[in-house]
């Protein structure tokens with residue numbers, strides 16, 4: 001089983017550019033086309049938050065059109081730029097989101113179980129996992145302890161060293177770690193938010209963030225560093241779920257690059 005992960009698509013209204021500069025719809029259309037051309041085709045695509053930029057229904061309508069060509073099931077979770085109500089209205093018809101409350105869900109029909117978490121706080125860019133959300137996660141993980149599982153969340157549960165983004169991090173990583181440590185079937189935690197690929201050991205598993213389909217956040221580990229974005233190659237991750245339940249993660253970039261070439265002339 002292969003899980004494709006894209007994230008931080010930041011879709012705006014049709015014809016607009018994010019920050020008057022970034023054509024996020026064009027970037028996402030390219031991502032969708034390239035994922036559709038992968039062989040083997042991923043079994044599922046997950047989008048780990050910041051689906052749109054302001055949470056407006058018109059942005060979600062634009063997003064739905066852009067992801068409609070994907071040839072596999074798509075699951076989305078919210079990020080700090082999303083709006084729960086508008087997201088639910090746009091994607092509720094797909095059947096996996098609860099009708100009320102936090103946008104948390106479990107996907108059961110694949111060999112790898114997928115659990116989506118909602119780390120958002122309305123009106124705030126920071127992330128949170130309150131007691132109610134953690135209790136739901138604990139119960140949900142306890143229900144199928146033998147099934148290898150990925151947990152999807154927008155805010156990574158660790159400090160990255162990119163200080164400006166860490167100020168908008170997750171508020172209860174310690175409580176989350178306690179829950180995860182009780183459930184060793186969690187093979188990987190998939191996050192977004194950082195607009196680049198970062199990994200860390202976490203509570204007995206591996207947690208990581210994926211690149212944005214559009215703009216990347218400048219790699220600057222200076223604590224005084226300002227928040228800047230870059231047009232580094234945009235990318236995605238392919239999580240290859242192996243027969244022993246383990247997960248291998250490949251980080252790749254979009255775009256037309258020279259190659260592939262043979263190593264020797266023939």
Ligand SMILES: [Fe+2]
Nearest residue numbers: 008050193195
């Ligand atoms: Fe983002």
